[in-house]
């Protein structure tokens with residue numbers, strides 16, 4: 001495929017914008033689409049609206065060269081990439097409304113020989129649904145190449161992983177698989193693995209369910225170790241010396257748009273046959289509630305001992321270290337719940353300047369003022385702190401490092 005071709009990227013968030021900027025820097029003409037005017041304006045100024053290392057350089061260069069333009073509306077293109085959110089509705093029911101409306105939006109611009117790629121993480125069958133929606137909008141889909149290519153980049157390393165990761169490409173026909181795979185091969189140096197659309201959809205959900213299940217094991221261990229008065233970090237380090245054991249690290253729960261969400265897509269479709277995947281989700285959700293209870297008990301104990309309410313520092317709000325992404329974040333959930341339950345909270349998030357619901361303060365100030373410091377996210381700033389104790393990330397300690 002000649003790189004002078006036009007690619008239309010729908011959804012300019014954590015996935016769509018890096019993809020659009022990368023393609024533009026690789027010589028494609030890229031028309032990026034988002035429904036948020038401020039996002040479009042920011043990108044057209046050569047700036048970014050999200051935190052992701054190196055992305056600013058890519059976007060600035062792409063916009064300056066005229067290869068990347070953002071708009072509220074799609075345009076005719078050779079390749080359409082849909083990278084819109086796929087959250088869930090109430091009750092963990094998958095919500096593909098954004099995918100449907102993005103597909104409706106491109107329908108008037110789609111023509112013969114176009115490649116339509118769904119990159120959003122999707123319940124099995126969604127790529128077929130994209131074709132169905134196009135048909136419903138009056139598009140002749142017989143000469144289109146409709147495929148799914150799940151994204152599996154790690155926030156913080158997106159620009160590198162977009163190029164280096166292996167990609168799974170599954171078309172709704174063999175021809176669609178081949179056409180979409182040929183497109184990815186123009187900018188991916190990892191392997192491009194070909195399959196069908198349903199397997200590609202399920203592969204992404206499987207990857208995240210695998211991670212969720214393994215994290216659930218570590219989280220359950222942390223709760224059990226607390227009960228048995230065993231240091232879980234030491235326990236895991238020792239158990240991992242077994243040549244075939246590799247236990248992950250526990251945390252305050254599981255967050256983000258992927259691991260905390262995608263397993264539900266399997267559970268929703270799999271029903272009672274998705275026992276382990278459902279249980280892992282439940283364990284990880286329970287871990288967050290468990291942390292809340294621990295902090296509340298510590299605060300109560302402090303109040304009983306000192307005759308005044310404890311100031312509790314919540315260190316970190318993001319869903320994982322060193323990013324600003326708050327989606328499905330257990331740390332944010334914990335902070336909100338503590339505030340709602342009347343605790344005196346000092347909220348800290350070094351990657352965010354302000355937050356709509358409560359004040360965010362500097363971490364040094366929070367530690368200085370707090371009676372109880374809770375490390376909810378292992379941000380690099382916190383790991384570098386010179387505190388005379390072993391920092392028990394996601395554990396609960398008072399300022400002198402004594403467990404409370």
Ligand SMILES: NC(=O)c1ccc[n+]([C@@H]2O[C@H](COP(=O)([O-])OP(=O)(O)OC[C@H]3O[C@@H](n4cnc5c(N)ncnc54)[C@H](O)[C@@H]3O)[C@@H](O)[C@H]2O)c1
Pocket residue numbers: 010011012013014015016033034035036039083084085086098101102105119120121122151152153154155257258
């Ligand atoms: N963020 C990640 O690390 C990551 C990793 C792998 C897969 N994914 C998947 O990629 C998809 C996108 O995730 P994201 O993190 O980029 O989401 P995001 O919320 O950061 O970005 C989505 C963007 O789409 C825009 N949008 C919504 N509806 C639209 C429409 N109809 N037309 C045009 N724009 C529209 C939103 O305004 C937003 O800017 C999701 O399915 C997610 O699960 C994300």
